[in-house]
Amino acid sequence: MDSETQAGLNVHQLGIRRGDSMIISNLSFEAPRETALMVSGPNGVGKTSLLRALAGLLTCETGHAMLGNDALETHMLHYVGHREGLKSQLTVMENLNFLFDLLAEPNAKLPDIDALLHYIGLFNKRHQMVSDLSAGQKRRAAFSRLFMVPRRLWLLDEPYTALDRSGRDWLSGAVRAHCKTGGIVIAASHEPLDFSSQNLVLEVLV
Amino acid sequence: MRAFYRVLYSDVLLAWRQGSISLVVAFLFIALTLVPFGVGPELALLKRLAPGLLWVVIVLALLLSLDRLFQSDAEDGGFDQLMLSAQPLELLVLAKLIAHYISLIIPLSLVLPLAGFLVNIDIKALWPLILSVLVAGPALCALGAIGSALSVSVRRAGLLTALIVMPLYVPVLLFGANATQTALLGNGTIAFDAIAILAAMSVAAILLAPVAISAALRGLSE
Numbered sequence A: 001m002d003s004e005t006q007a008g009l010n011v012h013q014l015g016i017r018r019g020d021s022m023i024i025s026n027l028s029f030e031a032p033r034e035t036a037l038m039v040s041g042p043n044g045v046g047k048t049s050l051l052r053a054l055a056g057l058l059t060c061e062t063g064h065a066m067l068g069n070d071a072l073e074t075h076m077l078h079y080v081g082h083r084e085g086l087k088s089q090l091t092v093m094e095n096l097n098f099l100f101d102l103l104a105e106p107n108a109k110l111p112d113i114d115a116l117l118h119y120i121g122l123f124n125k126r127h128q129m130v131s132d133l134s135a136g137q138k139r140r141a142a143f144s145r146l147f148m149v150p151r152r153l154w155l156l157d158e159p160y161t162a163l164d165r166s167g168r169d170w171l172s173g174a175v176r177a178h179c180k181t182g183g184i185v186i187a188a189s190h191e192p193l194d195f196s197s198q199n200l201v202l203e204v205l206v
Numbered sequence B: 001m002r003a004f005y006r007v008l009y010s011d012v013l014l015a016w017r018q019g020s021i022s023l024v025v026a027f028l029f030i031a032l033t034l035v036p037f038g039v040g041p042e043l044a045l046l047k048r049l050a051p052g053l054l055w056v057v058i059v060l061a062l063l064l065s066l067d068r069l070f071q072s073d074a075e076d077g078g079f080d081q082l083m084l085s086a087q088p089l090e091l092l093v094l095a096k097l098i099a100h101y102i103s104l105i106i107p108l109s110l111v112l113p114l115a116g117f118l119v120n121i122d123i124k125a126l127w128p129l130i131l132s133v134l135v136a137g138p139a140l141c142a143l144g145a146i147g148s149a150l151s152v153s154v155r156r157a158g159l160l161t162a163l164i165v166m167p168l169y170v171p172v173l174l175f176g177a178n179a180t181q182t183a184l185l186g187n188g189t190i191a192f193d194a195i196a197i198l199a200a201m202s203v204a205a206i207l208l209a210p211v212a213i214s215a216a217l218r219g220l221s222e
Helices: A047-054 A092-103 A113-120 A135-148 A165-180 B002-017 B020-039 B043-076 B078-084 B089-118 B123-150 B158-185 B192-220
Strands: A009-018 A021-031 A036-040 A062-067 A077-080 A153-157 A184-188 A198-201
Touching: A009 A047, A021 A047, A021 A062, A036 A047, A036 A165, A047 A077, A047 A153, A047 A184, A077 A135, A077 B078, A092 A113, A092 A135, A092 B002, A092 B078, A113 A135, A135 A165, A165 A184, B002 B020, B002 B089, B020 B043, B020 B089, B043 B078, B043 B089, B043 B123, B043 B158, B078 B089, B078 B192, B089 B123, B089 B192, B123 B158, B123 B192, B158 B192
Parallel strands: A036 A184, A036 A198, A077 A153, A153 A184
Antiparallel strands: A009 A021, A009 A062
């Protein structure tokens, strides 16, 4: 493996402002390759903000994040948040095609969609509108992007929300497989995650 | 370019499925039906007013459609994915603008001959009217989208968007109405100078608006 895939995530002196106050300041941590890092802490401590800042969806006041020797950029990561980013008036198939075309590199080849649909457990629902899916099925469809477009860093916000027992096992298996290939996963959660190999507990700033 | 075409295609498909096209067309007809009740059924008067009326109603119909332009993406997390795309946000916003043009301006222009009858439009003014709407369409979409992007974080932003966008629409409306009035008074000659200015506005708006919209949307997630 080349050094590119060896390198871990390095977050240095991160500071995030929300309104008038800093919710995260001087946060530094490291997530080596093959790590699944679980971020926990009380409500409002800035778990989601941290993930969104790493994803580049939120501007940081201070600090920076490096993936190996490169500054972390959006095309290196996936972010799956509370809002799934699915179009409710498009079918599951159309949503998958949409996400693939949006996120993939211009010359990437479309993966085997049928196999992917079986993998996420939505093959029978592939021609249904996303608005007709249950909350858990929507989550499964949202996670599909992780497998369609390979990116090294996965940022998952409350990944277990709405998933049933088998869904959680399925996701944990997928995360472990991703870590085995040198990937890094950062997940914010209140409940213990089966797949986490490291913990980061955020504390309220006073 | 794949992301560009996909956003364009999906947005047109969504506009079709959500029925926003038929709603805007219905609004156009309803608003025009009310006019003769307001100003009286005098055919000569209506003929004189028709091109201007149609222009105003089209602009209002567009304003109605604006608050849905970015709202659904903000609600379902679609923006996050647009920003995580390997493509620049400006390009994807441009795709959304073109989709808006295809799914609104073009259907509106297609029903104009029928809608024009409601206000007794002069057949001489009809073609210049359709031409000027089609040419001014990109400017209308792009300017409206700026207002829509600025107010996307506000709930029920419809009226706020209209307040932001209305002043921006005035120059377009002036030249658009001018092009059709000239045709009405001058026996159907098309005022190509007005059309040319509309085209210039459209080109400038469609090139500059994606930059402004993207900046507004990036600020949104702060």
